[in-house]
Amino acid sequence: MAPDSPSPESSESSDSTASFSASDASSPVSSVASSSRLERLRRVAFEAVLVAGGVVLFLVMLYEMHTPPPESAFLSPALVGLAGIVLLWPLRGHKAVRALLLSGGLLLLLWTLDKVHRVLVPFAAVYLLAYLLNPLVERLRERYQVPRWLPSLVITSLVVGVFVLFILILAPSISSQAQALSDRVLGTVRTLRAWLEASTVLDTLEGAGLLQKEEVIAQVQALIKEQAGRLPSAAEELVASLGSVLGIVTLLALVPVILFYTLKDYPTVQSGLVDLFPTAGGRRDYLVEAGSIVGRYFRGQLLISTIATINVSALLFLFDIPFWLLIGLLAGLLNLIPQIGALITMAVGALVALIVGSWVKAVIVLAVLLGEGLLEQSVLTPKILSYQVGLHPLLVLFSLLAFGTLLGVVGLLIAVPMTAILMTGYRACREELTLDLSEYGTP
Numbered sequence: 001m002a003p004d005s006p007s008p009e010s011s012e013s014s015d016s017t018a019s020f021s022a023s024d025a026s027s028p029v030s031s032v033a034s035s036s037r038l039e040r041l042r043r044v045a046f047e048a049v050l051v052a053g054g055v056v057l058f059l060v061m062l063y064e065m066h067t068p069p070p071e072s073a074f075l076s077p078a079l080v081g082l083a084g085i086v087l088l089w090p091l092r093g094h095k096a097v098r099a100l101l102l103s104g105g106l107l108l109l110l111w112t113l114d115k116v117h118r119v120l121v122p123f124a125a126v127y128l129l130a131y132l133l134n135p136l137v138e139r140l141r142e143r144y145q146v147p148r149w150l151p152s153l154v155i156t157s158l159v160v161g162v163f164v165l166f167i168l169i170l171a172p173s174i175s176s177q178a179q180a181l182s183d184r185v186l187g188t189v190r191t192l193r194a195w196l197e198a199s200t201v202l203d204t205l206e207g208a209g210l211l212q213k214e215e216v217i218a219q220v221q222a223l224i225k226e227q228a229g230r231l232p233s234a235a236e237e238l239v240a241s242l243g244s245v246l247g248i249v250t251l252l253a254l255v256p257v258i259l260f261y262t263l264k265d266y267p268t269v270q271s272g273l274v275d276l277f278p279t280a281g282g283r284r285d286y287l288v289e290a291g292s293i294v295g296r297y298f299r300g301q302l303l304i305s306t307i308a309t310i311n312v313s314a315l316l317f318l319f320d321i322p323f324w325l326l327i328g329l330l331a332g333l334l335n336l337i338p339q340i341g342a343l344i345t346m347a348v349g350a351l352v353a354l355i356v357g358s359w360v361k362a363v364i365v366l367a368v369l370l371g372e373g374l375l376e377q378s379v380l381t382p383k384i385l386s387y388q389v390g391l392h393p394l395l396v397l398f399s400l401l402a403f404g405t406l407l408g409v410v411g412l413l414i415a416v417p418m419t420a421i422l423m424t425g426y427r428a429c430r431e432e433l434t435l436d437l438s439e440y441g442t443p
Contacts (some may be wrong), residue, residue, distance in 0.1 A: 057084035081108040136364040152263035290424040
């Protein structure tokens with residue numbers, strides 16, 4: 001007898017039971033997937049809000065930097081930047097967020113340096129002085145086998161003594177000569193006006209309609225009076241730029257202390273500063289090379305400038321040239337500016353001698369400055385500056401003009417060493433980023 005076949009009702013019941021069981025099995029999976037998608041959407045929305053807030057804070061920080069708030073205002077670029085860092089820090093893994101953090105941090109760093117530059121200038125000047133004096137400290141320490149603090153103390157005392165002697169001996173002479181030069185220039189304004197009025201060149205230009213003679217004479221006279229009046233007040237403006245009398249006294253008292261501790265712990269300080277710079281191929285050899293170039297450059301230039309000041313001042317004093325000390329100091333200071341400084345010194349020195357003396361004195365000044373220039377180029381520079389900067393003369397001129405435009409007088413002084421540092425770093429990076437195409441064969 002054949003077995004009983006299942007009835008249609010039982011088949012439908014079993015199908016419905018199977019489908020119900022399948023739906024029960026797939027329901028948790030779909031709910032988990034939907035919840036994960038929802039969680040992902042929430043996270044994306046949250047990150048988008050954070051990024052948008054960071055961008056807004058970045059723009060607010062730029063606005064605060066461009067338009068400084070009043071002193072009583074609570075918000076400042078530092079607080080806005082800190083809030084942006086806190087807001088974006090959880091998303092620092094994203095490339096866009098990292099770029100925003102780096103750009104904002106760089107701007108905030110530059111803004112901070114601009115605000116505290118008066119505090120940093122003494123430390124930077126003392127570090128440069130310690131950098132120049134460190135070889136002497138090392139030589140004394142090795143020669144006499146004494147702790148490093150002892151030669152550091154001796155050299156600091158010598159530097160302070162030289163500065164005090166300069167203030168007590170040379171400063172009054174410089175001030176009196178500057179005042180006398182100002183009075184002499186103001187006294188020649190009337191003569192210059194008469195010479196300009198009698199000049200036929202101005203009459204010719206006025207007849208051609210190119211200028212107004214009286215207006216030109218008035219402008220020249222006003223310009224000379226303004227510039228001459230600034231000579232005796234230059235020291236007062238310098239003192240005012242440094243701040244109050246209490247601030248100057250505090251600065252003068254702190255500089256010897258800062259110099260002593262910088263000399264005593266110079267290797268540690270130098271190592272800490274070097275670690276702040278990026279590496280090229282895991283090494284910082286380019287910093288060693290650049291530091292060697294800068295050190296030799298500054299030490300040699302300072303020594304040559306000192307010799308130039310002494311030579312020019314002594315020769316002009318022997319020839320009875322007025323304001324010999326001012327011209328000598330000008331020759332020494334401008335000697336720190338390669339190529340351009342000597343030309344400026346000759347022009348200014350000859351003009352001063354011509355205004356306050358005669359053609360003969362102007363020729364003597366030019367002859368002395370030319371002789372000093374020949375001495376520097378033929379003897380002093382080859383003997384003292386025994387280094388190779390490795391810069392083309394055109395690059396030197398370009399760096400002088402570029403740094404002078406950006407930073408003024410300070411830019412002219414640091415143009416050559418800074419260009420040497422930049423070129424050294426560029427060569428180090430170029431060697432690390434060289435792409436070797438020989439390993440790729442042609443198809």
